[in-house]
Amino acid sequence: MALLVQGEIVSHMERAPGVFMVEFIAPNLATVARPGQFLHIRCSEGNDPLLRRPISIHAVDRDRGRVGILFQVVGRGTALLARRKDGVIDVMGPLGRGFSTGSHNLMRAGSIAVVGGGIGAAPLFFLLQELARCGDPARVKVLLGARSANQILIKEEIENLGYTMELATDDGSVGHRGQVTELLLKLLPEGVSYVYACGPAPMLKAVCAFLSEAGIPGEVSLEERMACGVGACLSCACQVKAAGGGVHYRRACVDGPVFPAGEVVW
């Protein structure tokens, strides 16, 4: 059940060049939100740009009734959103099927890998908050990748939750020089039993291929363009494997955005 919220903005920060973190007050939303779910956010007050923009729930502070988003400016909608420093933000949510953080995942023997590429780190922080609350951070390995050191997001916050992490950058300015997926490939044989990933499509494609080869389960969060965000318009179709063989379209907004890694058709 999604809510329509006019949340009062309580903090606004540019966390990396062109990447903004906004926190707003929404106690009911904070209570019901699950990691991997997203918000559908209105960026303009008028009719242009018209549609809402899907943005993941980045962090939740249930005690203070606050919800945070972390987003990168890539076009008009996100640019308008970045300019809104106070007042209210018009959000619909929580929407979609998020990461499964049930005990069946946390009880598995072995470790859990959480892999983020670029702005894909955004929803993973909420996931890590939840895993820290009901699991053991020592069993979780966080792998983050970005173009360059100044685009590595929320490193300190993740460390503060008690996680260890490894970094990869395209230019080698911090951590491994290369792709974050190379870190994952190295880690997989070391007893990884479950993987959560979010990032650009080529990265997720590689993650799914590695997991399938290694026979390790996991889940990935996909991005599709969305209009309604609630399953009504069929705009956000993505191809997944059907139960009885073959492929069919599912709606990223309600059947996802998180899908089992083995089901996604690339």
Added chain:
Amino acid sequence: MINTTVNLGGIKMKNPVATASGTFGFGLEYQQFIQLEKLGAIIVKGTTPAPRQGNPPPRIAETPAGMLNAIGLQNPGVNKVAGEIIPRLVHLNTPVIINIAGDTVEDYALVANKLDGVPGVAGLEINISCPNVKKGGIQFGSDPRSAAEVTRAVKAATKLPVIVKLSPNVTDLVAMAAAVAEAGADALSMINTLLGMAIDVDRRKPVLGNITGGLSGPAVRPVAVRAVWQVYRAVKLPILGMGGIMTTRDALEFILAGATAVAVGTANFVNPRATIEIIEGIENYLREQGFNNINQLTGLAHAGI
């Protein structure tokens, strides 16, 4: 007491606001935001004889004050719609209108026939104007003789009220309206989306997987109001007006141009409560302007012209 009830070709609506086909799923998706019972009518997604997968993504692109869509009539097929989906809506005290589509005249007649007598179906809206499928759809919507043929076949296949949905992508909309009126349509709905296209300049490729798509949203409103205005003057059938309605005032434009009722489409994506706000807004307008019956407004802008 203000009377907001309207009669759309035999479909009785408690207020003049419906949801536009394809933008409201089967209604159930929006129950979390509004009471479906408050709506004048619910028009559900285009239904075809067999299930359809729809077009490859990306299926939408945003354009100035509007959007292009090329969903491609993805739907579970008439058997599933009649057997599994309509039963979930049957308890509603709101008419449910099924939008139907096909590749051939026989397809339309078949779907119409299968829906005839299904409890919970108040009427059919024939989509002869979908710009996003290869065959059928728009083809019937651009030739008055084919449009009349589909209309006659559907009328013969069902006792339900039949609304024919017209495409704006034609040279002479009035001729189309006259042809389907002559063939027995009970009401007209207009407009479906305008054929359009967008190109991604960075990738140097069309944005949509289907290359072209249908334009909707505020950008098309003037075209839609004009369509209702012209058809109202020429054809004596009730009109369901739509195209870019976001607010009460937008809806009133259509009614004043000649629409008996209106449908809200793209606006649902932006504001899931748009329909309810418009229903309340129309009532307030009537009260404030001293009218006691919504039907007094239909076509009022034509007075003296």
